[in-house]
Amino acid sequence: MTPAPPDHVVGRVSTVLRALSTRRDGASTSDLARSCGLARPTVHRLLSALAEEGYVDRDRHTGRWHLGPELYLLGEAAAPRYDVTQQARASVHRLAAATGESAFFSARRGDETICLLREDGDFPIRSFVLYEGARFPLGVVSAGLVVLAMLPDREAEAYLSTVDLAAEWGPAHRTAEIRARLARTRRDGYSTNPGLVVEGSWGMAAAVFTPSGEPGWALSLTGVESRFRPDRRPELGALLLKEAHTLTNLLRTGRTRPTIALG
Numbered sequence: 525m526t527p528a529p530p531d532h533v534v535g536r537v538s539t540v541l542r543a544l545s546t547r548r549d550g551a552s553t554s555d556l557a558r559s560c561g562l563a564r565p566t567v568h569r570l571l572s573a574l575a576e577e578g579y580v581d582r583d584r585h586t587g588r589w590h591l592g593p594e595l596y597l598l599g600e601a602a603a604p605r606y607d608v609t610q611q612a613r614a615s616v617h618r619l620a621a622a623t624g625e626s627a628f629f630s631a632r633r634g635d636e637t638i639c640l641l642r643e644d645g646d647f648p649i650r651s652f653v654l655y656e657g658a659r660f661p662l663g664v665v666s667a668g669l670v671v672l673a674m675l676p677d678r679e680a681e682a683y684l685s686t687v688d689l690a691a692e693w694g695p696a697h698r699t700a701e702i703r704a705r706l707a708r709t710r711r712d713g714y715s716t717n718p719g720l721v722v723e724g725s726w727g728m729a730a731a732v733f734t735p736s737g738e739p740g741w742a743l744s745l746t747g748v749e750s751r752f753r754p755d756r757r758p759e760l761g762a763l764l765l766k767e768a769h770t771l772t773n774l775l776r777t778g779r780t781r782p783t784i785a786l787g
Contacts, residue, residue: 536562540570541591544580546659550588608741609640611774612732615743615767620645622763625747628654630667630729632740635683636660637668651725651746663702664693666717666727667742672702673709674731674739680706696720714761719749726752728760730768735776743768 543559544551553571557564571589574580578594612629619627624647630637639658644650654665662672662683672680689697697720709715717727729744743764752760 536560536566537570537574540567541574541579541595542659544589544591545657548655548657550583550586550590552588556589608771608775612641612741612743612771615771616641616643619643619743619745619763619767623745623760625745625751625760626650626654628667628742628744628746630654630742630744632662632671632742633659635662635687637662637665637671637742639667647747647751649748649751651722651727651748653722653725653727654744654746660721661687661689661693663687663689663706664697665721665744666715666729666746667744669702669705669717670709670715670729670731670742670744671739673706673715674733693721712761714764716752716757716761718752724749728752728757728764730761730764732768732775733772741771743771 539560539562540556543556547555551559553568554564556562556571557567560567571580571582575582575592578592581590581592582588583590608631609629616627616629619625620643624645626642626644628639629641630639636659639654639656642654642656654667660668662668672683675683684699684702689702690699695701705715714728714730717729719726725746726749727744727746729742731739732741732743734740745760745764
């Protein structure tokens with residue numbers, strides 16, 4: 525279910541850019557219009573104006589739109605204030621090396637998680653549900669589940685009362701099922717996604733907290749179901765919690781650059 529588009533220009537531009545950021549191979553004007561819930565002529569006008577400023581770029585051969593060079597430059601300028609990926613890179617590497625699975629670092633941005641880092645371990649079979657730039661709603665994939673679970677109860681319930689995740693992600697994402705997974709995540713300290721987005725592709729995640737104690741990021745592991753056996757999951761969970769605790773302490777003690785939560 526596509527949410528109602530914003531009724532102001534800045535909101536519509538933001539919606540289009542966010543939608544485009546999830547398309548690694550670019551997107552057509554019609555694709556973006558459908559995903560944003562906007563009329564195609566409106567999206568074309570916005571994209572044309574953004575292209576003039578360098579915020580998007582259009583492939584002459586395919587006609588598909590991509591994020592533009594100006595966004596890269598703006599991101600570089602903003603990185604010293606917001607970016608913690610350099611600090612997280614070591615944790616992602618250790619998780620991939622220790623487990624053989626694909627390891628990730630994701631950030632919370634409002635009601636979504638965005639994958640920022642990926643490193644594959646040496647196990648030859650991979651899951652490609654997550655990739656750098658992928659966005660998912662809170663409560664979907666292991667990163668979004670653990671972030672939602674670690675929010676205050678009132679905030680988590682307010683979010684669940686406004687979304688219908690089952691409409692897009694299937695009956696396993698009905699509110700009752702999500703609440704049950706949130707309870708298990710709070711009990712265990714880490715989340716488990718038993719192939720709910722792509723059958724056979726499992727994931728686990730632990731939250732990384734801001735200096736003020738909010739779940740701002742997540743470290744996660746994904747792989748095929750056979751690699752997440754019941755006897756192995758506690759070991760994977762302990763590794764995730766250890767690295768999440770290490771990274772949280774780095775942020776809390778100020779041994780990294782100052783950062784601001786993206787929520």
